Amino acid sequence: MRISGTGFDFSGKKSQLQKLETQISKPGFWDNPEAAQNVVSQLSALKSVVEPVEEMQHEVKDIQELFELASAESDQDEMAQLDGHLQTLVKRCAQIELTGLLSRPEDAKNCFFSIHAGAGGTESCDWASMLLRMYTRYFEAGKYKYRELDITPGEEAGIRSITLGVRGPFAYGKLSCEVGVHRLVRISPFDAANRRHTSFAAVDCVPEFDEDIDIEINEADLKIDFYRAGGAGGQHVNKVSSAVRIRHEPTGIVVQCQNERSQHKNRAEAMKVLKARLYMLQRQKRDAEIAKLYSEKGEIAWGNQIRSYVMQPYRLVKDHRTALETGNVQAVLDGDLDKFIEAYLQRRAKTGVSKNR
Numbered sequence: 001m002r003i004s005g006t007g008f009d010f011s012g013k014k015s016q017l018q019k020l021e022t023q024i025s026k027p028g029f030w031d032n033p034e035a036a037q038n039v040v041s042q043l044s045a046l047k048s049v050v051e052p053v054e055e056m057q058h059e060v061k062d063i064q065e066l067f068e069l070a071s072a073e074s075d076q077d078e079m080a081q082l083d084g085h086l087q088t089l090v091k092r093c094a095q096i097e098l099t100g101l102l103s104r105p106e107d108a109k110n111c112f113f114s115i116h117a118g119a120g121g122t123e124s125c126d127w128a129s130m131l132l133r134m135y136t137r138y139f140e141a142g143k144y145k146y147r148e149l150d151i152t153p154g155e156e157a158g159i160r161s162i163t164l165g166v167r168g169p170f171a172y173g174k175l176s177c178e179v180g181v182h183r184l185v186r187i188s189p190f191d192a193a194n195r196r197h198t199s200f201a202a203v204d205c206v207p208e209f210d211e212d213i214d215i216e217i218n219e220a221d222l223k224i225d226f227y228r229a230g231g232a233g234g235q236h237v238n239k240v241s242s243a244v245r246i247r248h249e250p251t252g253i254v255v256q257c258q259n260e261r262s263q264h265k266n267r268a269e270a271m272k273v274l275k276a277r278l279y280m281l282q283r284q285k286r287d288a289e290i291a292k293l294y295s296e297k298g299e300i301a302w303g304n305q306i307r308s309y310v311m312q313p314y315r316l317v318k319d320h321r322t323a324l325e326t327g328n329v330q331a332v333l334d335g336d337l338d339k340f341i342e343a344y345l346q347r348r349a350k351t352g353v354s355k356n357r
Contacts, residue, residue, distance in 0.1 A: 017046040038110070038208075045108035045169040049099050056092055063089070099170075101345040106207040107173025112273050113146075114163045117154065118181065118200035125154025127184045127199040130333065132162060135178075135203075137335030144168035149269060150243075150256040157190070163256070163273065165208070172207040177344040178337070179205050180306030187312050196312050200305065206276040215275045215282070223247040224267070229258035244270045253277050307340070309333070322347050 020043045023029065030036050063085055070078040102108070115131050117124040139146050145167045152160040166175065181202050188197040229243040243258035244266040255277065257270040309329060310316045317332045318325040322343040326332065332340075 013046055014050050017043065017050050020046065041110055041167060041169075042108055048169045049096075052092065052096055052099075056089060056096065059085075059089060098342055098345060101349050102170045102173035104173065107170055107176075109172045109207040109209070110165070110167040111172035111175055111208055112149070112163060112206050112276060113166045113175055114161065114204045115159070116161045116202045116204070117159065118202055120197070120199040122154060122156045122158070122190055123188060123197050123199040124201055125156070125158030125160055126190070127158070127182075128154075128160070128162070128201040129158035130184070131182060131201055131203070132159065134333050134335055134337070138337050139166060139168075139335075141335055142168060144171060147259060149259050149273070151258075165269075172205060174341050175205045177341045177348075178203045181304045183305035183308045185308065185310045185312060206273070206280050208272065209276055209279060215279050217248070217271075217275065217278070221249050223249060226263055242266055246270045246274055248274060248278065251278065251281060253281070319343065 020039055023039060024036075024043065029039075063082055066078070067082055069075075070082060113135070115128050115135070117128040120127070136146065138144075147165045149163045149165055151162045154160050181200055184199045184201075185196065186199075187194055191197065223246070225245045225247075226241040227243050227245065228241050242261060242263050243256065244263060245254065245256045246267075247254045253274065255270045255273040257266040257273070260266045260269065306321055307317065307319045309332070310318075311329055315327055315329045316325055317327075317329050319340050322340070324340060324343040326339070328336075
């Protein structure tokens with residue numbers, strides 16, 4: 001079974017699922033818990049695709065048999081009921097086709113998800129914290145697990161930046177649709193004159209790769225600093241220099257981690273993020289579409305936004321890539337993002353934009 005135009009190969013995914021199930025059943029599978037957890041996550045993602053297709057195939061077969069019986073007996077009531085079941089199946093098929101759009105090699109992976117405040121000072125830091133709330137609501141509704149890896153609070157309010165590790169079926173595939181600059185227009189709660197302000201924040205996302213990722217890092221290219229983590233965490237976190245900041249000198253990429261209690265664990269987590277970013281940077285250089293996506297993100301300021309959230313003088317959320325819009329701003333800020341992600345996936349499938357990112 002292959003859904004035209006989406007790259008959805010059901011037979012191929014079922015074969016992958018069977019291989020992973022065989023891998024899990026082998027002795028010693030859990031000897032490496034981290035690698036095993038990655039396999040389990042892949043298995044969960046594949047099951048979320050394969051099992052609904054198999055269920056739908058069985059239901060289609062049952063409806064076909066019942067339709068033949070109802071036709072032979074001219075049972076109009078039964079025919080009407082079957083028509084209702086058929087409409088439900090059509091809707092479920094549309095959802096499966098949408099899952100088929102998540103067909104890139106990295107789409108099923110977990111990811112590192114970041115939010116960075118942009119132009120606008122305290123306003124943008126507050127906007128970044130609002131986005132954090134929006135996305136954590138989305139994670140909770142979608143049963144995604146997330147953990148904080150690093151956070152830099154704003155000077156007066158909100159956050160300057162935050163990086164999360166997100167786990168769940170197609171975490172990267174869906175959240176990569178949110179990469180770009182997000183713009184907020186509202187009456188500022190920090191302005192005594194109640195003037196309207198525009199704020200910006202950027203979202204970024206890279207897939208979490210296995211340890212065998214094909215990236216070589218020269219230790220001589222790294223500048224590693226250890227420092228005391230800020231915020232909550234007890235005496236150990238605040239008095240011991242366990243937080244880690246790694247700068248890759250050739251590219252200027254900087255990653256930080258302060259979530260764990262030990263330098264060793266924070267360093268290992270930061271290196272995973274660095275490897276993922278370097279891998280995507282390598283691909284960016286090879287692939288013109290990826291380069292285009294990153295250039296589209298551009299500066300975190302006016303003219304580069306992918307989506308606008310307007311709260312004054314009217315209420316509207318509009319995605320500038322797909323033209324999808326809604327007046328229910330609060331629902332979106334409460335995590336109702338599926339419609340925007342689905343619209344972008346549909347657009348990407350039709351235009352071929354960002355096939356590998």
